[in-house]
Amino acid sequence: xxxxxxxxxxxxxxxxxxxxxxxxxxxxxxxxxxxxxxxxxxxxxxxxxxxxxxxxxxxxxxxxxxxxxxxxxxxxx
Amino acid sequence: xxxxxxxxxxxxxxxxxxxxxxxxxxxxxxxxxxxxxxxxxxxxxxxxxxxxxxxxxxxxxxxxxxxxxxxxxxxxxxxxxxxxxxxxxxxxxxxxxxxxxxxxxxxxxxxxxxxxxxxxxxxxxxxxxxxxxxxxxxxxxxxxxxxxxxxxxxxxxxxxxxxxxxxxxxxxxxxxxxxxxxxxxxxxxxxxxxxxxxxxxxxxxxxxxxxxxxxxxxxxxxxxxxxxxxxxxxxxxxxxxxxxxxxxxxxxxxxxxxxxxxxxxxxxxxxxxxxxxxxxxxxxxxxxxxxxxxxxxxxxxxxxxxxxxxxxxxxxxxxxxxxxxxxxxxxxxxxxxxxxxxxxxxxxxxxxxxxxxxxxxxxxxxxxxxxxxxxxxxxxxxxxxxxxxxxxxxxxxxxxxxxxxxxxxxxxxxxxxxxxxxxxxxxxxxxxxxxxxxxxxxxxxxxxxxxxxxxxxxxxxxxxxxxxxxxxxxxxxxxxxxxxxxxxxxxxxxxxxxxxxxxxxxxxxxxxxxxxxxx
Numbered sequence: 205x206x207x208x209x210x211x212x213x214x215x216x217x218x219x220x221x222x223x224x225x226x227x228x229x230x231x232x233x234x235x236x237x238x239x240x241x242x243x244x245x246x247x248x249x250x251x252x253x254x255x256x257x258x259x260x261x262x263x264x265x266x267x268x269x270x271x272x273x274x275x276x277x278x279x280x281x
Numbered sequence: 282x283x284x285x286x287x288x289x290x291x292x293x294x295x296x297x298x299x300x301x302x303x304x305x306x307x308x309x310x311x312x313x314x315x316x317x318x319x320x321x322x323x324x325x326x327x328x329x330x331x332x333x334x335x336x337x338x339x340x341x342x343x344x345x346x347x348x349x350x351x352x353x354x355x356x357x358x359x360x361x362x363x364x365x366x367x368x369x370x371x372x373x374x375x376x377x378x379x380x381x382x383x384x385x386x387x388x389x390x391x392x393x394x395x396x397x398x399x400x401x402x403x404x405x406x407x408x409x410x411x412x413x414x415x416x417x418x419x420x421x422x423x424x425x426x427x428x429x430x431x432x433x434x435x436x437x438x439x440x441x442x443x444x445x446x447x448x449x450x451x452x453x454x455x456x457x458x459x460x461x462x463x464x465x466x467x468x469x470x471x472x473x474x475x476x477x478x479x480x481x482x483x484x485x486x487x488x489x490x491x492x493x494x495x496x497x498x499x500x501x502x503x504x505x506x507x508x509x510x511x512x513x514x515x516x517x518x519x520x521x522x523x524x525x526x527x528x529x530x531x532x533x534x535x536x537x538x539x540x541x542x543x544x545x546x547x548x549x550x551x552x553x554x555x556x557x558x559x560x561x562x563x564x565x566x567x568x569x570x571x572x573x574x575x576x577x578x579x580x581x582x583x584x585x586x587x588x589x590x591x592x593x594x595x596x597x598x599x600x601x602x603x604x605x606x607x608x609x610x611x612x613x614x615x616x617x618x619x620x621x622x623x624x625x626x627x628x629x630x631x632x633x634x635x636x637x638x639x640x641x642x643x644x645x646x647x648x649x650x651x652x653x654x655x656x657x658x659x660x661x662x663x664x665x666x667x668x669x670x671x672x673x674x675x676x677x678x679x680x681x682x683x684x685x686x687x688x689x690x691x692x693x694x695x696x697x698x699x700x701x702x703x704x705x706x707x708x709x710x711x712x713x714x715x716x717x718x719x720x721x722x723x724x725x726x727x728x729x730x731x732x733x734x735x736x737x738x739x740x741x742x743x744x745x746x747x748x749x750x751x752x753x754x755x756x757x758x759x760x761x762x763x764x765x766x767x768x769x770x771x772x773x774x775x776x777x778x779x780x781x782x783x784x785x786x787x788x789x790x791x792x793x794x795x796x797x798x799x800x
Contacts, residue, residue, distance in 0.1 A: 233516035234342065235390065236367035239768070240519045240545060241705075260549035263522040 333358025454716030458655030468570030488538035494594035539706030540570035566590030568704030576607035591616035614689035
């Protein structure tokens with residue numbers, strides 16, 4: 205799961221040319237990796253790929269700050 | 282009498298020393314602390330040779346240090362130049378060269394960029410707030426906050442001195458710097474305070490990054506009113522649910538942003554569950570707010586007053602429209618009337634007033650007008666119109682925006698007289714994107730157009746004729762653009778054609794291309 209999300213972000217969404225490989229603990233929100241539309245696309249991707257529904261109230265910093273946070277959140281569902 | 286930004290901060294620190302000036306995430310800074318820390322930053326800057334008239338870059342994400350940086354820089358008599366932390370490095374290097382910036386104030390989060398930037402050919406001598414190992418000087422924030430304060434009273438700052446230079450997209454392929462003085466910036470703050478009755482009880486949400494002119498409300502009017510400005514973190518701007526929660530928990534009284542941020546919060550569906558009773562003003566500007574969404578939002582939030590704000594960065598704000606009722610689907614929401622100390626003209630192509638109700642270019646004369654474009658006298662002249670009277674004259678700024686007056690005497694925005702567009706509030710010159718792509722060796726010809734997607738979103742589309750034997754892909758073009766221009770200006774859609782449709786005069790027929798793309 206972690207690998208799939210990491211690959212999608214690095215290949216499709218990232219705004220910046222990443223110097224190093226994206227890590228699961230990298231902050232997706234604080235830096236320039238994703239913008240707000242990129243985050244929306246990521247959530248759509250996750251919903252389709254893992255067949256889950258992310259309700260609006262779950263779209264928070266706490267659940268989406270890093271890929272680690274995302275997988276923790278998805279595993280709880 | 283307050284006539285400069287350092288005086289504005291000093292006055293707030295005397296009057297409300299313990300009141301929170303800025304808050305970002307869990308970090309607070311009071312007016313007293315802000316005054317002291319900016320004295321330290323200014324002292325440090327003076328000690329490394331920064332003097333009145335210099336320009337100092339502010340290279341940061343949204344963070345509490347932005348407030349210390351801009352007031353600290355202005356206390357030295359230098360102007361601050363905000364630099365978008367997400368810009369490609371070649372573009373940052375361009376700005377440093379164009380604006381002759383020798384010192385950057387930054388944050389350790391950008392350490393990796395500092396190292397990469399130091400390799401470029403620029404006038405840069407030092408980076409403050411960096412803990413990277415650099416081949417130029419660097420100083421940490423801890424060092425700065427250990428600086429003993431020099432006597433800064435000797436710096437004689439006048440109202441007409443430059444306070445900041447804000448870069449915006451330029452049609453030549455290079456961005457242009459808009460110069461504002463303490464006079465024009467402070468007048469904007471004063472007019473905002475009067476117009477919206479801001480007091481020290483207000484809590485302003487600052488959603489825009491520092492390099493975006495909308496940020497001047499929070500950073501300038503906030504301290505002048507001794508109010509609290511909440512700097513919205515980058516993370517919050519990307520997570521609308523958290524953003525909506527922030528308005529409730531911070532008890533925000535004034536919200537100001539581009540419409541998109543409000544639409545995103547609306548779409549979370551959680552606004553009705555939150556206690557937003559403190560919110561008394563919702564200001565939006567930068568681009569057109571779709572009536573449908575604005576209407577939904579106003580039904581959801583009946584209490585606050587909604588204002589449509591208009592004004593190019595060259596004059597900060599200049600008109601506003603109080604939206605009293607949720608707009609109907611087909612109406613054009615006016616940009617309203619000019620505010621105090623501001624006059625306007627509506628001109629035809631021959632600089633003659635248009636007849637009432639006719640469309641023409643809007644020209645603005647105001648105390649908030651910029652001093653000019655940095656290092657570009659020609660463009661400054663081109664964008665100005667001098668109206669002469671018997672003993673005096675008035676300078677108007679030619680906005681390039683087409684407007685007309687409606688029956689109620691309100692101004693309506695009718696588009697542009699050139700190829701500038703606004704996408705998600707960002708001001709983009711289409712010519713700049715074309716100039717960028719044309720630099721690619723494998724591109725023979727390029728045309729950039731804006732198309733509307735099915736979801737009514739504006740999308741930048743580049744149509745390219747490749748050179749013979751070129752294997753250029755759409756991904757190559759995007760990567761090429763990402764290295765040169767801001768990410769919001771990178772075309773989302775790339776199409777390749779063998780030839781362009783042409784008009785009778787052999788010009789590329791862009792309207793025909795748009796038709797072909799939206800079919």
